[in-house]
Amino acid sequence: MCVENTPPPSSKLTRRGILAGAAALAGTTAALAAAAPRTAAAAESGAQRTSGAGQATTGDLVIEGGTLLDPATGEVTEDAVVVIVDGIVHAAGARSRTQVPDGIEKLDAQGSWILPGLVEAHVHLNTAAEARDAVRQGATSARSGSTNFYQDIAVRELARQVPQLAPRLQAAGVFVSPDLGDTILADPDLTPLAKLKDGVRSHEALRRVVEINLARGADVIKTRVNERAGLPEQDPQVQVYDREQLSAVVDAARRGGKGVLCHSYAEKGCHDAVMAGVRSIEHGAFIGEHTLQEMKRRGTYFTPTLSAMAGMVDSPDPILAERGRTFLAAAKERALAAHKMGVPLAAGTDSSGGKIKPIGREVELMREAGLPALDAIRTATTGAAKLLGLEGKAGRLARGFAGDVVLVDGDPLADVRVLKTPKRVVRSGVAL
Template identity: 30%
Template sequence: MLMFRTLLAIAVAAIATPAAAETVVIHAGRLLATPGAAPLEKQTIIVRDDKIAEVRAGFIDPAAVGADGRLVDLSQQFVLPGMMDLHAHITMRLFQPRPGRITDSVTMRPADLALRAAVSARQVLLSGFTTIRDLGAPHDVIFPLRDALNAGMFPGPHIIAAGSMLSRTGGHGDPHLLRPELRMHIEDYGKPCSGVAACREGVRERVADGADVIKISVSGSGSDETGNASAEPDLLPDELETIIATAKSLNRRVAAHVTSTKGINAAVRAGVTTIEHGTYADKESFALMKQKGVILVPTTYVSVFLDKPSIQAGLKPEEWTFLSAAIKRARQLPGEAYRAGVKIALGTDAGGDLDANRAQELELYVQSGLPASEAIKTATVNAAEALGMSDRLGQIKPGFRADIIAVTGDPLADVKLLSTVDFVMKDGRVYKSGGQPTVQP
């Protein structure tokens, strides 16, 4: 794997030669430079190469900033930073019942998955999401895909990737549904761990394979008894502490899949960075999260695509009983967490399904009680903080990455507008303008 990534890096360097330096001058009718603050009227954004160089009041003549200045006229539109989805599975199709997802894992070759994911990545970018954090995919697919996308070899968002999830033996993430001789082939689930030594080694293996972030499972899912409100944590305290200490020693953040109340509280006390799902968080959970500075990624959108007859048909009756309760709770969670003062970052749990509407996560936040301004923060400022990238993502200001989107109308008044993005720029390059792609597949 290491040799493969080295060869890929050489190939990327050879193919993705930098374009000639260019200055782009964007006239923004309204600019939400820092979500959470008031938008500014009639602003000029100056982009040089892949960074934002300046933001000036008024509409500046491109000729005033240099002979190479090129105007992008968004003077009739609302401009804001590119959105981020911190819980994605770009290599998977999650809108299908469980049997289909398992079949994909054992019948599709890595190249098949990568090519399918590349098509999905383009769609994700064109929908206004310029960065995603992928929290579960085969190592031999997601890391080469990440490297190619981050190098700009083809259209798609920046990817921060975890590879496979680290879970306890027999827990959520261990492919125990399969015959033993097949389990080793389901790399998106990965090798589970039991005991301190194995869990420490599990973190080190994932970082050696290329993981940017460590994803762990601290409970089952919403469709089984090990993920319900009263379930005990999947990992023991010493295992949790070892995972987090090892990740910290390797400068990696930890994202915890967890739904049960006890599991959430154990993960927060141990020092994870983000709580993924957090379905049955209670008042104590919220207080702990505030105290520890842990960010909640509610993945409320998963409640929309799971609440379908086609998904229900793939579940046992008892699984649907658990899942239907989790879906109801998921719709209430963002508003409760916000009112308790917990910081939220957007994550959808969406796969590479081409019809996925990631911005619907924002609508669900607003429906549960967040103001639209706060919902937009979850996809920008708060997401950047969760990634440890507040110095380069989530705002439109000098020195930040030139990831910019625009819509017609005011998303602060109607957040649904972010489901139909008109303009997308990533790293200073325009991928969508006037609602149409500018770069073909």
């Protein structure tokens, strides 16, 4: 069956209905309703403010007395002050050189290290509860790895209205994959694809799924080139799309002004994805030097998701446990090789299924792979922020950047593991 002559994605009214269903599934509607009385009371007291109906809740806050780390430069400032006004950093630096406005709530950071909120480059946020867990573990910005029913788009809207409930999120919508499974039920515009004998494989069908995602408001497109590692019945070395098919996905995304992240494991699949023009390779346990060189030349990012592979090691399924051990060792080696070659790296946990891993765990594994501590931290700050197009907003605490902060007990340059358990998180100027 050809889908070339099907109508364009449905009207705004249908889009609203679909996304209302996604919000109900994600629980974001209930989360917003529960947050409304609290944010109204905080706004009345002057601790927070809202910019108007449907706009973000932000805060004014002075964080003082801790040790500030700037991941961009590596500069360490003792007895530092960070001034946040209306959710944006107004000033950051040594107390002796930073003017502190009167009448702003203060947060004592004595004994703590102050870092920018962390950036999670690959996570599956299906619910408001998962989003809350991610931000409370320090991930104040994130990129979705797709959801089955557009729940990530609902979570993104939750973050825009009440930032304290979710990371600033780039939503991927639904996965561009040969077998859409139950995702067919997410959208009436997807249902004609159920009749395709070979699944979503033709260039027309691939473009169609991308166009529907864009019509529903996706910020980025997620596709695959290999089967899954987390299912014992699948072989992650098996390729499901060739370079031409991947190029069809990339071209359709580019027409909408969006980039593509690609689930990949085998060297040939990774190389085909890079040559097709994807923005980032996800997983990439067996990516080769030739492909890494091409990634460096193109500026293609590598998100090795080491946490996901480490999570398989203790699986009761012997296939997955062995796969976890083999893939984790290989991916660590590839991450270090990429770093040494100058391939940009981003930290992503690939968390899904209701359990959100701390993004600090991915930094820990990057360090274990052999990256210097500061460079490991950069994969979850400046590096990931650039991948997400947030280099002027996230990843640092400097004037004009988002007022997203993590406080940790201990020096992360001496032991990055402190990032796994933030002492305090500030999102958009509001301390959680």
